[in-house]
Amino acid sequence: MDQLTHFINGEFTAASARTAPVYNPATGQQTAEVSLASVAETENAIAVAKEAFTSWSAVTPLNRSRILFKFKTILEARRDELAAAITKEHGKVYEDACGEITRGLEVVEFACGIPQLLKGDFTEQVGRDIDAYSTSQPLGVVAGITPFNFPAMVPMWMWPIAIATGNTFILKPSEKDPSATFLVAEWLKEAGLPDGVFNIVNGDKESVDVLLTHTDIEAVSFVGSTPIAEYIYSTASKHCKRVQALGGAKNHLIVMPDADLDGAVNALMGAAYGSAGERCMAISVAVAVGDIGDALVEKLAEKTRQLKVGNGVNHRLDMGPLVTKEHLAKVKGYVDLGVEEGATLVVDGREHTVEGHEDGYFMNGCLFDNVSTDMRIYQEEIFGPVLCVVRVPDYATAAKMINDHEYGNGTSIYTRSGSIARKFAHDIQVGMVGVNVPIPVPMAFHAFGGWKRSLFGSNHVHGEEGVRFYTKRKAVTIRWPGDGLAAEFNMPTMK
């Protein structure tokens, strides 16, 4: 059985005293044991990263970006190996794992342009014979704590920009699928990244708490569920760190009566059931406006019954298993709850076995109709292949529902009306908005982030917001000595 330890100072460490099992969700078999770092092991990683910061922050941005270029070529050549590692521990289908890698790689490509992104500004003559300029400098040691659902992409929202801007990085990946990041660490080393710049500490709350409170950690990026995001934000801010903590979601897609119905149905199928619904940008609520509900539900039901579910290593499947046995039970529990709450279970995918994989954590797609806003299946994040249809009379009711929801990660509208689309994009209280686009995930050169209880902190991830998050500004005002200047006791003003 594989022993997954930690990657510190360019080396894999010995196993920790505490470990957790890692499973292949398609077979239900344990495949590895992951170390859970102690306080001392985490502190050691921080000390190593702090030591590495001195020399790494002195490397020129151009040379830092050259290492990322090299990494990009290595990753492109070995994408299949990384995708296989993701599928083996997460369960998502292989092609979807490749998509995740591409979206992560886009952030590496963005970070390759760091010399341009770090250009400061300069003003000549802010005062007589005085010039002023501002620069962006790295913070020091920064940490990333990431969820199970995108084991390669979500860390890549963080570390490429963090290290390109001159910081050193400690990643605490999800203990459910930690292998993908080990490949990344090895390939970064091969690309020429000095030891100690990128470190991996596997673990649970014990190691996370060290990262949140240690005086040598300057900033914390977190992606995961809302209760933990809130805990991360409040604890790390209390310890005077910069924090961006992205949380959970309940994303709605409005289908207007004038929408291209087949387009909307196809969009909903991919966005609700892709990756078995284990995406923070998954659409879990379809809002049927006016009289479109019957036709929408009929078409969705037909397609949901045809979903192809199996081991993600096989090609041309729509969905793999859920990540763990416990998560499968939780999602099925929500489907039971929806039935008890009075929603109409149009397609029941709770029982689903895959031949030869009887111990895998499989279920099929579930479709609820007549869901109302007072139901828990509407209010809470299920994070599984369960789509709820809510029927409303008009656009205003649909928009109000979305605005009243505690989450505000992503949302979309399908319509042919430019004025409704414009109104939606402007009014809706959600961070990422799509018009006739199912999952409006911004590209790497824009910022990604939700509103309300989907994000705690003021910075979204990647794009220029990412550069801003991982750097501190310095304003320099310069006068070269001329003839003797008299002492000034009043507040200096530029003359």
Ligand code: NAD
């Ligand atoms: P999670 O909150 O359980 O875990 C996330 C990370 O926090 C993991 O590294 C985990 O080890 C750590 N953690 C868990 N409990 C902790 C505790 N008590 N103290 C300290 N650290 C702890 O999330 P998950 O189940 O891995 O991922 C799914 C969640 O992530 C969903 O809610 C999903 O919406 C969210 N997510 C959000 C985004 C986004 O961009 N907003 C993106 C991806 C996933």
